[in-house]
Amino acid sequence: MVTLTINGTAHEIEAEADMPLLWAIRDLVGLTGTKFGCGMAQCGACTVHLDGSPVRSCQTFVGDIGESRITTIEGLSGKVAETVQTVWADLDVPQCGYCQSGQIMSVTDLLTNNPKPTDDDIDAAMTGNLCRCATYHRIRAGIHEASKRLEA
Known part of the structure; x- marks a missing residue:
């Protein structure tokens, strides 16, 4: 046990x-x-x-x-997680959604540790998170939008 x-x-x-x-x-x-x-x-x-x-x-x-x-x-809870999940829905980030729980877990960690990530920071943090539907541009936009909302 x-x-x-x-x-x-x-x-x-x-x-x-x-x-x-x-x-x-x-x-x-x-x-x-x-x-x-x-x-x-x-x-x-x-x-x-x-x-x-x-x-x-x-x-x-x-x-x-x-x-x-x-x-x-x-x-997953807290301001960062809730903001990310809200932005994901607002921007229609997922397509099929299969990878999104893993994406959100990684994004939440990124924004918790780096609230204003650059594109290079995003690339480094999200390496190894694959999206079969190739919604990477929406994921990146979602990360930037969540960052903005968390700053406000």
């Missing part, structure tokens, strides 16, 4: 140490906002926050979590 603290709630699960966190979150805890994309930490669809920092849950193992706090898209 392993206890994972996800979105502020302790979940006692039966899992092997080498089980990817993604499957523990989705299959054992039942939170399906975090998506499976590539399984190789290359696409970003499975991004969650571990103690506030984005990680790829498909390559983060249950046995490596310890007492760390896990935040999924379902538990």
Whole structure:
């Protein structure tokens, strides 16, 4: 038995140490906002926050979590997260939406740590977050708009 603290709630699960966190979150805890994309930490669809920092849950193992706090898209909260989610809806950033939970997790981290990112900052922070629909221009516009709204 392993206890994972996800979105502020302790979940006692039966899992092997080498089980990817993604499957523990989705299959054992039942939170399906975090998506499976590539399984190789290359696409970003499975991004969650571990103690506030984005990680790829498909390559983060249950046995490596310890007492760390896990935040999924379902538990993301606060001014930055709410602003990003509002801007995403206002600007129609997603097309199919599959990658967007991972995108939002990465954007929230970026804007929390760098409230006025340049395009180069955005490129660096979002590297590894792939969008099958290629809405990168809308994602970038959304990041800039969220930055402006957070400044106001």
